[in-house]
Amino acid sequence: MIAKLTRTERHLGLLLSICLALLGLTMAALGKHDPMAVHGFIALALGLTLVFAVGGVLEEPAPDPARLQRYYDDPIKVGIVLAMVWGVFAMGVGLWVAALMVWPEATFGQPWSGYGRLRPVHTTGVIFAFGGNALIATSFHVMQRTCRARLADQLSPWFVLIGYNLFLVWAVTGYFMGVTQSKEYAEPEWYADLWLVVVWLVYLVLYLRTLKRRAEPHIYVANWYYLAFIVVVAMLHVVNAAALPVSWVGAKSYSAFSGVQDAMVQWWYGHNAVAFFMTSGFLGMLYYYLPVRAQRPIFSYRLSIISFWGITFFYLWVGSHHLHYTALPTWVQNLGMTFSVMLLVPSWASAGNALATLNGAWHRVGDDATLRFMFVAAVFYGLSTFEGSFLAIRPVNALSHYTDWTVGHVHSGALGWLAMVTFGAFYSVIPQICGRTAMHSARLVEWHFWLALAGLLTYVFALWNAGITQGLMWRTYNAAGTLNYSFIDSMEAMRPYYIARVIGGALFLAGICVGAVNIWLTVRGARGAAADVPLAPQAAE
Amino acid sequence: MSHDLALFLAKTFGLFYLMGFFILIVIHTYWPTRKAGADRAANSILTSEDRPCP
Numbered sequence: 178m179i180a181k182l183t184r185t186e187r188h189l190g191l192l193l194s195i196c197l198a199l200l201g202l203t204m205a206a207l208g209k210h211d212p213m214a215v216h217g218f219i220a221l222a223l224g225l226t227l228v229f230a231v232g233g234v235l236e237e238p239a240p241d242p243a244r245l246q247r248y249y250d251d252p253i254k255v256g257i258v259l260a261m262v263w264g265v266f267a268m269g270v271g272l273w274v275a276a277l278m279v280w281p282e283a284t285f286g287q288p289w290s291g292y293g294r295l296r297p298v299h300t301t302g303v304i305f306a307f308g309g310n311a312l313i314a315t316s317f318h319v320m321q322r323t324c325r326a327r328l329a330d331q332l333s334p335w336f337v338l339i340g341y342n343l344f345l346v347w348a349v350t351g352y353f354m355g356v357t358q359s360k361e362y363a364e365p366e367w368y369a370d371l372w373l374v375v376v377w378l379v380y381l382v383l384y385l386r387t388l389k390r391r392a393e394p395h396i397y398v399a400n401w402y403y404l405a406f407i408v409v410v411a412m413l414h415v416v417n418a419a420a421l422p423v424s425w426v427g428a429k430s431y432s433a434f435s436g437v438q439d440a441m442v443q444w445w446y447g448h449n450a451v452a453f454f455m456t457s458g459f460l461g462m463l464y465y466y467l468p469v470r471a472q473r474p475i476f477s478y479r480l481s482i483i484s485f486w487g488i489t490f491f492y493l494w495v496g497s498h499h500l501h502y503t504a505l506p507t508w509v510q511n512l513g514m515t516f517s518v519m520l521l522v523p524s525w526a527s528a529g530n531a532l533a534t535l536n537g538a539w540h541r542v543g544d545d546a547t548l549r550f551m552f553v554a555a556v557f558y559g560l561s562t563f564e565g566s567f568l569a570i571r572p573v574n575a576l577s578h579y580t581d582w583t584v585g586h587v588h589s590g591a592l593g594w595l596a597m598v599t600f601g602a603f604y605s606v607i608p609q610i611c612g613r614t615a616m617h618s619a620r621l622v623e624w625h626f627w628l629a630l631a632g633l634l635t636y637v638f639a640l641w642n643a644g645i646t647q648g649l650m651w652r653t654y655n656a657a658g659t660l661n662y663s664f665i666d667s668m669e670a671m672r673p674y675y676i677a678r679v680i681g682g683a684l685f686l687a688g689i690c691v692g693a694v695n696i697w698l699t700v701r702g703a704r705g706a707a708a709d710v711p712l713a714p715q716a717a718e
Numbered sequence: 719m720s721h722d723l724a725l726f727l728a729k730t731f732g733l734f735y736l737m738g739f740f741i742l743i744v745i746h747t748y749w750p751t752r753k754a755g756a757d758r759a760a761n762s763i764l765t766s767e768d769r770p771c772p
Contacts, residue, residue, distance in 0.1 A: 323763055395759045465763060474760035479747045482756075486743045490736060508725060709766035 178251050180234045181244065186332040191231045193336065197343075198224025204368070207426040212354040213368065216347045216428075223343060247706055248321045250610040252334035254700055256314025257603055259342060260307050261693040264596075267302020268689055272682045274299050278675040289353040297352045297364045303591065304362065304455060306345045311599045312458040313337060313380070316403045318606050319465045320384060323400055324391030325712035333383045340376035344369055356428045360443055362450050363417050367430040370418040377414070381407050392712035398481045402461035405489055409453040417446035437504045445496040451590075452492035459595050460488070460527055463558075466602045467531055467551045471541055476533035480526050487523025491516050498569035501578065510571065517569030521562060528559030546619070546626040550601035553630060557593025561586060576652070581671070582644025589637040592629070592685060600625065600692060607696055611703035621695040625688045632685030639677035646670055 182190060201224050204217025274295050277283055284290040317334055321327060328334055348365040351357065357364040365373075384407060388396060419433035434442050468475050475481055497505060497513030532555050535542055542552050564586050568577050577583060604622055608615050616622055650670065653661040746752075 322766070393762055395755065395762065397759060397763060399763075468760070469763055472764065474757070474764060478756040478760040479752070482747045483744060486739075490739065506721070508728070512728065 178255075179231055180237050181240045181251065182331050184235075184239055186330070187231055187235050189332055190335070191228065191235060194224050194227035194231055196224075198228060200224070208428075209426070211427040212351060212356045213366075213426065213428045215350065215354065216368070219346060219350065220343065223339075227339070245327065247327070247710055248610075249328040249331060249334070250318070250707055252328075252338050253314045253317045253606065253610055256310050256317065256338055257607060257696065258700060259338070260310035260314060260599070261603075261689070261696055263302055263306035263310060263345070264689050265686070265693050267299055267307055268682070268686045270295055270302060271299040272679065272686050275675070275679045275682045279672065279679060288355070294352050294355065297357065298349050300362060301345070301348050301352070301364065304450070305348070306342075308455060308459075308595060308599070309341060309345070310338075311602070312403070312406065312454075312462075313341060315462050315466075315599075315602050315606065316384070316406075316458065318610070319397075319399050319403065319461060320387050321711065322709070323393065323397035323465065324388060325393055326387060326390040327711045329383055329386035329390060333379050337376055337380045337383065340372070340379070344373045344376060347372070351428070358418070358420065358430065358432065360417065360432065361447050363414070363443075363446060366428045367418070367420050367422045368428070370414065370420075373414060374411070377407065377411050381411065397465070398475075398478065398485060399461040399465040401482075401485050402457045402464065405485070406453050406458035406461065409449060409457070409489075409493075413446045413449050413453065417442055437500075440500055440503065441497065441505060441509070444499040445493075448496040448499060449492060452488070452495075455591070455595055456492075457488065459598050460484075462598050462602045463527070463531055463551065463554065466598075466605045467548070467555070468534055470545070470548045470551065470601070470605050471535055471538040473534055473538055476530050476536070480530050484523040484526040484530065487526070488520070491520040491523065495520060495569065498574070501571045501574045514569050514571055518566050521566040524562035524566075525559055528555050528562065531555035531558075546622045547601050547604040547616075549626055550597045550604065550629075553633075554594050554598035554601060557589055557597065557633075561590035561594055564589065576648040577644060580644040580647040580651075581640045581674070582648065585637050585640025585644055588640065589633075592633045592636060596685075596689075597629065597633075600629070600689075603692070603696060607699050609709070610707045611699055612705035612707060613699065613703070616695055617698035617702060618695055621691050625692040625695070628684050628688030628691065632681045632683070632688060634681070635684060636678055636681030639674045639681060643671050643674035643678075646674075 179187070179190075198221050201217045201220030201222070205214045205221055206217070208214030208217050273283070274292065277292055277295070281292075284292070284295075288294075317328060344365070347369040351365060351369070356366050358366055358370075363370075384404060388400065420430040421433065422430040432439055464475060464481055494516040495513050497509045498517050499513075501510050501514070503510075531551075535548075535552055535555075538548075542548050567573055568583070568586060577586075604616055647667050647670075650662045650667040651660070651664075655661040747756075
């Protein structure tokens, strides 16, 4: 794989690896006994590994110029494998966290395995590691195919992929050591945040350079969604992560915001992470892979554009619905609530557009588990966006907030929509870029689908029941006008639902394990490169 | 910026620019002559080249 880089790219790659090793060494030396030093050693080890890997093939002959007549799919393959590895790990941790709800002693008394440390490992692992690698890998595929142009160069996709995964390793190992900024979905400390900015800028530049080379006059709408994901996540990250480190040689920092402003910035970030990390990019996947797999154009291309602008403009205002009944001014709460309800229109326009595209291809949905993954994703996208708008209404939120209904809602979106569309996309991409006509085993894809669906339904029904029961128990008064149930009563009532959640999670995890094995076997059995080729003229060396 | 000014801007400019933007986008997207372009874009992903163009 490295030998496919040009000699210039190999030299640059070596230089970057040396810089990374030096950065790691500096952090390790200056950090002394701080967790930052551990992260320095991780960067040092990665940098040295890359120095040897690239150095070993540095003076090999230049790669075949014929490669420029093909798409560059190697980073896509690696990105998907990384996503599946992270997915298995992070969903495994999720299952552990779910088990802690039933058997709280299952931390085995270790500081690193407490609930407060495992939970961000799970959330970062599934959202940013599984989801993020999936988004990066599929965006490399979608941008090349829709532009009919090869990636702008061969080095920056690797910088993005490796750099992003270093950020993830820093984040996750940090949580185990107790390193956290205490910002939900943005826990990594300041140096990891700075590193992510660099990686993200390279990603944006790579995307724009590839778009510039496109042979298609129109930029297909999937790219708009991916670009919104990249641009808005950059903006959210830079504002929300603004912090002052206690010292330049330690991990600890303090946020630039305080009080209710901090809460508002946190949820402006937090809900837009849902919007632009967890929705926009995945809609890009849906708008490309669903029509391609169904072999039908999207039902209404123009509706997809209206949805795009609706989602982009409405989502940015809804974050305050996380702060109903708080010190936040009421008009800001109202603003968030109103925009959340309005958001249902573009969300359902997207979900309806996807389902209407399948109308006329239902036999394919029945026969092809890959397309069925995307069908379920579109259904759950519609369901969870309806639920989200509903939960954002203040009186409904009075019932649902702090209950497991919220957790159920998040998982109906994350498992039912994001993971499902990702699996559908992976099963579409992998055979193509491995030069095969189908996955290694169609039967294993079926197994994955039914395990995932059974796990998903078990999980979300358990938590819907749990949440509404909790909410009602907390507001039931007796004749004397005092609360009828103590908090511990509501905890005890949750036990059966929490056991059901563990079962649902185990089924979903079993599904992704089956999927990971199938993807690995397909990648191992690759039969050359993808059959399709770019249309855009390629620059000579 | 005072709280009252932020509130005033949100209720006036904030409202109208979004509504205006929405109307412009709808008119632009659904302008009848754009239909052919949209159909072409929708179909563009369904054909893949298996050799470079001459």
